[in-house]
Amino acid sequence: MTDLSLGDLKALSAVAAHRSFRAAAAELGMSPSALSHAVAGLERRLGVRLFNRTTRSVSLTEAGENFLARVRPAMREIADAVETVNRFRDTPAGLLRLNTSEGGAERVLPIVLDFMATYPDMRVDLVSEGRMVDIVEAGFDAGLRLAEAVPQDMVAVPLNMPEAFAVVAAPECFATRPPPRVPADLFAHDCIRTRMPSGAIHRWEFERQGEEIRIDPPGRLTLGSHELSLRAALAGAGLAYVTERAARADLAAGRLVRVLADWTPPFPGLCLYYPRQRLPSAGLRAFIAHVQRHGQRHAQLHA
Structure with missing residues (x-):
């Protein structure tokens, strides 16, 4: 019988989730070469190839898919057992993995830092990427996205930090053309498009x-x-559609001018979301409560 450690299984699961040794190694806190050697050693011990590797991609073989399908339930049972023990602690401890966009990470970072100061035994892995991911499949505890992007099968907790977009431009952009008064007027201007x-x-x-x-x-x-x-926009290239928060300092200093403000009202902003079917860990429950308290304070300050 081949001896397998929980670390071996976590390594396999991370590589399968990320389809990349580099990304999986970053999650596990080890070098890509060390992770690759560990997985190769495990394949030799099992006597089967678990991953197909090319210079550009990593994917599970049929044997790898079948193997992980069998061991993942056991890994969840072990994680639940550890979490059960953690509930007897005075304060939560462990790793909290969060997925969000780059803008979301910037917005939530002060909350995360305050959370870590409040709970010194907690570690946070805040991953920012543009694409939406399946947080369950990718091994995240929770995600942070705009309310409209949260999957319907998730529990959503609003951060109560409204956002607003703003159409802005350098003052010289309106030297020869009048500022737009309705959105249709934008077709008479040079705008900066965002992909x-x-x-x-x-x-x-x-x-x-x-x-x-x-x-x-x-x-x-x-x-x-x-x-x-x-x-x-600051360089005078045209009108841009950005968050009001990002442009606030330049608007206050007069480097930018905002137009169509009556057409760009605030919207709810980010939500923290997590799987409805899974019992939140002690760390995630503490973070949810921390987010709610922060949202209440933010709402009171801006009431």
Whole structure:
């Protein structure tokens, strides 16, 4: 009988989830080469190949899929057993894995840091990426996304931190053309388009008195992030559609001018979400409560 450790199983599961030794190694806190050697050693001990490897991708073999399908329930049982023991602790301990977008990570980082200061035995792995992932399959405890993007089978906890988009431009952009008063006026201006991580162009969304409009404005420049769009707007390249929070300092200093403000009202912002079918760990329950307290304080300050 081949001896397998829980560490061996976690390594296999991480590589399968990420389809990458580099990403899995980052999650496990080890080097990619060490992880690759560990998996290769395990394959030799089992006598079967668990992964197909190329220079660009890693995928499970049929044997690997069958093996992990059998051991994952046992891994969840072990994790639940450890969590049961942790409930007897005075304070939660362990690793909390969160998935969000880059903008979401920036927004939630102060909450995470305050949470870690409150619970010194907790560790947090905050992973930011543009694409949506299945947090269960990828091994995350919870995700943080805009409310409209949260899957319907998840429990969503609002952060109570409203956001708003803003159409902004450098003052010189309106030297020869009047500022737009309605979204249709944007077609007379040069706009800076933003491409989403999925490859789709981010449509500009407007709402006023129940009327909703989504447009892909004209523009010679398309960039890969709202941060770059903001920088291009500051350089006078055209009108950009960015978060009001990101542009706030430049608006206050007069480096940018906001237009169509009555068409870009606040919206709910980020939600913390987690699987409905899974009992939250002590660490996740503590983080949920921490997020709710932070949201209450934020709402009181901005009431």
